[in-house]
Every structure is written in structure tokens, then in C-alpha cells.
Amino acid sequence: MKKVYLDNAATTPVDPEVLKAMLPYLKGSFGNPSSVHSWGQQARRAIEKARDQVADVLGTKSRRILFTSGATESINFAHKGLIEAIIRKDKRLKPHIITSSIEHKAVLETCQHLEKKGLVEVTYLPVDKKSLIEIEELEKAIRPETVLVSLIYVNNEVGTIQPIKEIGQRLAEISRKRKKKIYFHTDATQAVQYLDCRVGWLGVDLLSLSGHKLYAPKGVGALYIRQGTSLIRQQDGGGQEHRLRAGTENVASIVGLGRAMTLVSQHQATNSKKVARLKEKLVKGVLEIPKIELTGHPYQSAPHIASFVVQEAEGEAILLRLSDQGVAASSGSACTSGLLQPSHVLMAMGVPVEKAHGSLRFSLSKNTTQKEVDYLLKVLPGVIKQLRAMAPKGV
């Protein structure tokens, strides 16, 4: 059976070149980077090279890059570490965080955690129907106690690109004027592969990313921390990662992340164009099926994510039937969440619950081919037709 993987926003396969770079560190070069001997030195050099590679792509100094287990950890550390550091300096302050209602759960649940502990107050900014936040709304939400703004660069469910650069500039101006810094974090997990993520250009103080969304293995990620941003470490037990994250480094995966970052940056322009072209064909083809709508922004959108709502067919049922045809996709329907709540992103965008049950997301990669998109467009109408035929009429 033909196998077509269109769930690259969930995870990507490891690039053969990435694997090749990693293998020596899973074999002979197994040293602990904290050891003094030659094994240790070799591992240390490999990690520092990877740090250079990540820093290069983000347009910063290696010293500003911290390796983690993935974007979720980066996000947890950035938010909790920053708030703890701020409270330590000013014990009377109850800091205020501004984020959006369409963040990844890593940000939302971290903010909720801090809220529940009574440490912070949080504003969750609404989005419009196309899932964009409004800079005016953001500015209105700023209070004297606002210390952090945290916004997702590319939304993982619908692909919408937020105007991070404009917001970064605006926040810098506001910080200057009021002579009190508002830190700016972005979750760039879905952005790194296709968009400019140079931190100076974006104007961010903290940036989180994951390896497995860009052809590195799962279990590795990074956090950019602008100089002068103090964070209290959340994991104790050793002096690793500039004393900010204890624990023996995941050497091979870090090497893989470094290599993957270099590769995606080298091929960013060509891959973005290629993937965007394929997505255009996919969207056009899918929208030819009756009673399907595109969700997210029609053009201010990452090249690899295409998200829809299908009427009169449920998302998970579509996924199961597609999987039978060899196609992997994803859905934000309540039935796929395990929590029976439809996607908070679609809800925030004002998609009615009835429609959100038919959520369907395809996400492409640099490896996706025209033939694969053609195959999807061949099988999808049948899958949806069969499910619609199964549904009771007129309900």
C-alpha cells in the first residue's frame, strides 16, 4: 500500500544526514561532556559545535543557547524561570503575563500553573476569525506589572503566522518609554524550518524550539536567552548548560539538532517555496470537495500547514479511514483529544463546535512530493463521501 505521511507538524522523520552526524556519539564517542579525559573532551567539542550551529541560525552568540529536551521544556523553563527570577528581585510584585488563546498547551498550561500558584496574573488575548492577534489589543492589555509577553510564531494547528517582528519592535519601544522591561518570548517550534528566526530581527528575548519538527530526533530542543535575561533554573543537580539545566547532556541528539538546524537554514528558501507550492495545490484540491472550509489565515500562513473543517464527517473517523488508505493526517476534533474538548485554537477563532468536530489538518515537509498530494486528493473525496453516507440525514 502507498504510504503518505502528511503529519509533519506532529513530528518529522530524522534526516539521514542528521543521523549520520549523530551515530559516532551513539557508538565510540560516548563520553560524558563533563569529563576531563579525551572521551569527555570529544563530547564537549561536539556539543559546543552544535551550539554554534544553532546560534548561527538564530543569529546570536553560542553562549545564548541552552539545550533542553524539547520546546515544552524550553517553554516551561523560560516562563517559570523568568517569573521566579523577577519575584526574587521584587517580592511585592505580582507579575502579569500576556499570552494568546491559541498558544500551544505548553505555554497555556505553564501560565495556568503559575496562575494557580498565585504567582502571576495572565491575560489570554483573543484572536480574530483568521486566528491573528491584534497588536492594539495587546497594547491595551499591558499593565504596569506586565513583565512577559509570550506568543506563538506559527500556530501548530492552523499554521497562522503572528507578526512577531512588529510586536517585538512595539514592545521594545514601550519598554524604553516606561523604563521597565517587558520580556518577549516566542514559541518558534513550527517556524524555524520555514521562517526567519534571527532573534535580533524578531526582537525576542526568549525563543523556544524543538528538534523533532525539523528532522532531528525527539527529545532534544533549545532555548535562546537574550543576554541580561535572568532565569532561575528549574532542574537542579549539576553545573551543566551554564548552570541553568542540570543533567548529563543528550550528546548525540544535540549533535543531531545542530546539524538539522544548519540543514534547514541552508535550504530554507528553496524548501519554503517548494512546500508552499504543494500546499497551494493541496488546499485547492481539498476545497473542491463540497462543504469543506479552510481554517486559519488564507495567506499569512506557514507553508507546511493546511487545516480544514469538514461538515457531516467527524475528524477522527476521517483519520482512521485515511490511515487505511495509507495517509497520515491529524485533527483537532474533540474525539481525538482524549479530553473530549474540541481544539482550543478553533474555539478561540470562533469556529462553531459542530464544525470543529470535523477538523482535519495536513502538514507537509521538504520530503513531500506532488505525487503524494495527488494521491491524497484521489482518496480523500471517497473517504469523506463514505462517512457522509453513513451519517443520519437532516440532523
Add this chain to the structure above:
Amino acid sequence: MTDFGLYSQKVMDHVRRPRNMGEIKQPDGVATVGNRVCGDIMKLYLRVEKKKGRERVKDIKFQTLGCGAAIATSSMITTMVKGKLLTEAAKITKQAVAEALGGLPASKMHCSLLAAEALKKVIADYHQKNRS
């Protein structure tokens, strides 16, 4: 975003090849449960055969808009009652449906409840129509 890895082979079999799918023209009983907001809607159509004072499920068909578990539970429950005496059919529980499917993920147990409710409701509809 999905947990369909947790579905048993039997569930997948019913998702792939639903049994007794469709509608019965002029049924002896019909019932719909669920709604668009909660996500799953099941409709059952019932045909009853009366012989020597005993009522038997001659035919039963379903229509479902919902997830894999909703499809599988409605399909399964039709196979469990077809040919059975109405009194026996009425005794089928949500647990029995889930067990017949080789179990369901915890978050999907409500689907078997929905199927069992649909069955109770369609039998009640038959009785009501028969009385009048």
C-alpha cells in the same frame, strides 16, 4: 492529537466494514441519540417480526455521524441484537458492547453508552407505536 492507536482490532474492523449500515424504509421503530454539539449522533431503525406472540428483531440498521468508536459501537450493537428476541435485546448493556469490541479506550466509553441508549430508545419507540 489522536489516540486511535488504542483501538482494538475489532473496533478497527467495524470502522472499516460497518455492519447493518443504512436505513430501513417504514421501520417499526426509529430513534436518534446524541447531537451535533457533543459530536456524535446515532440513529437506529428497527424492524420487528411477531411470531406466536413473540417479538423478534428481524432487521436493524444504523446511521452514525461520529468518531471511530461511535461507528464501531453502533455497528456492533446491531450485530448483537439482530435475530434476538426483543426482550433479550433490551438487556444489552454498554459494557457488553464494549466487551464485544475487545474493549474501548477510557475516553471513548461514552460511545458505547450512546449505542446502548439508542437501542433502548428504538425499542421504546417500537412499543409506543405498537400500543397506539
